[in-house]
Amino acid sequence: MIKGRRTNLAAVKEAILKRDGAKCFICGTLNGPFDLHHIIPISKGGDKFDLDNLVLCCQNDNRMLRAGLDEALTNEYLFSIISSSSNHLGQFMVTIESVKGLVGTQNSQRARALLNRMLYANIVSAMETYLSDKLISSVSRDDLLVRRVLENNPDFKSKTYALQDIFVVYEALRQRILDYLSSVIYHNLPKVQKIYEAVFGIEFPGDLAKIYKAILIRHDIVHRNGRSAEGVLVDLTDDDVLELVLETTRFVSDLNRRVQEAV
Incomplete structure (x- = not known):
């Protein structure tokens, strides 16, 4: 597995494309365009360039992850991802995104x-x-x-x-x-x-x-x-x-x- 840290976005995307085989890590599509998704958001201390904190997503699935659970439940496409019996990684990631959204919300x-x-x-x-x-x-x-x-x-x-x-x-x-x-x-x-x-x-x-x-x-x-x-x-x-x-x-x-x- 390719690990480490790159110092510019172009190098990061090239390394992630090579590591993940130029396909969405959630749905597996080979059809781009693709976005980079931070597992731990930069706003919560995630490293912007660390390859271990980045995955490759098609734009539809990246939109789902950024939307979070509330919007997903009211959006026909996003709801189909959650309810799909075969997209278990997508279901896991929606839960993870919801968890990240709740971290630090209590004073x-x-x-x-x-x-x-x-x-x-x-x-x-x-x-x-x-x-x-x-x-x-x-x-x-x-x-x-x-x-x-x-x-x-x-x-x-x-x-x-x-x-x-x-x-x-x-x-x-x-x-x-x-x-x-x-x-x-x-x-x-x-x-x-x-x-x-x-x-x-x-x-x-x-x-x-x-x-x-x-x-x-x-x-x-x-x-x-x-x-x-x-x-x-x-x-x-x-x-x-x-x-x-x-x-x-x-x-x-x-x-x-x-x-x-x-x-």
């Missing part, structure tokens, strides 16, 4: 701390939803992927059936597999990683240490009212939330690109 220390915990947990939930929806929708449309789930999952390998039941089992097989995938706990990243590797033949991108840590923090926020097992209140700053935005966006966009190339 009191207590309200800001509470908001940051809620936003932090929501980012992790959005990532898990992407992992679930991308996998299930891909498998539901492709017999080869159904077969890979069947052949590589020990829960199915261990089952035996009488010969006379083969056709009955076959007819219900796809739904059983989809039911199984729906039951997976998607914050169990090691298990999810193995499923993605078996089904799509790809590796999860990058170092996931920060995301693993974020999942543990999210558990304390959701299940322990924002306190650790030792009773310490989780304290998250605006920068903590924006750092997680950057980490999850990099991870999800890179993973989405790998899945798209694999299928």
Whole structure:
């Protein structure tokens, strides 16, 4: 992957075009013109020229990201992106844009701390939803992927059936597999990683240490009212939330690109 920082816009765009293959990172279109989109806005401290903070978008999808959720819900084109069952990256990014719009909007220390915990947990939930929806929708449309789930999952390998039941089992097989995938706990990243590797033949991108840590923090926020097992209140700053935005966006966009190339 091309990383680093360029010092002028032309060099930045050339590097991003080379890295992303001259296609929109959300919808995958090869038809430009394309815009550069900052994952962390410059107004919130994002680096204008850092390649890790930039992605390539077609102008329609960049308009969607800049519009945010409220306008998207009232705009026919933008609503179609959100509601599309196949554009899971677009759905994830709309959530991320909404989170970014809420960071720093509370003035009191207590309200800001509470908001940051809620936003932090929501980012992790959005990532898990992407992992679930991308996998299930891909498998539901492709017999080869159904077969890979069947052949590589020990829960199915261990089952035996009488010969006379083969056709009955076959007819219900796809739904059983989809039911199984729906039951997976998607914050169990090691298990999810193995499923993605078996089904799509790809590796999860990058170092996931920060995301693993974020999942543990999210558990304390959701299940322990924002306190650790030792009773310490989780304290998250605006920068903590924006750092997680950057980490999850990099991870999800890179993973989405790998899945798209694999299928």
